[in-house]
Amino acid sequence: MIKGYLDRIEDKQFAVILAEEIKKEFIIPVKDLPAGSKEKSYFEITIENDKIISMKLDEQTTQTEQEKVDDMMAKLRYRSKGSKFKKN
Structure with missing residues (x-):
């Protein structure tokens, strides 16, 4: 099983999942x-033939x-927040 990450959703229709491993x-x-x-959600994904078959x-x-x-x-x-210089 591989970790996947939901990077973004495009056009409210497609989810882009990154499998960094x-x-x-x-x-x-x-x-x-x-x-x-x-x-930004993480998943446990299973991949076969370059396709996600379960997540x-x-x-x-x-x-x-x-x-x-x-x-x-x-x-x-x-x-x-902490600057060493005073603002005028």
């Missing part, structure tokens, strides 16, 4: 996404990755 991009109909899927929403990885992003953004915001 194998460096491939898959485009599937939005209607084929598991319930609860949204951009399951991986809520744990989705949450873990989002927490990493939130933490990184908080650190960036904190750093950007």
Whole structure:
């Protein structure tokens, strides 16, 4: 099983799934996404003959990755607040 990532939805019809482990991009109909899927969701996907044959929403990885992003953004915001120079 491979991890997939919902990178984006195009024209409200097609979902672009990235499988970083194998460096491939898959485009599937939005209607084929598991319930609860949204951009930046992670999935456990099974691929055969260069097609996704099954996918399951991986809520744990989705949450873990989002927490990493939130933490990184908080650190960036904190750093950007402190300037050593006074504004006139």
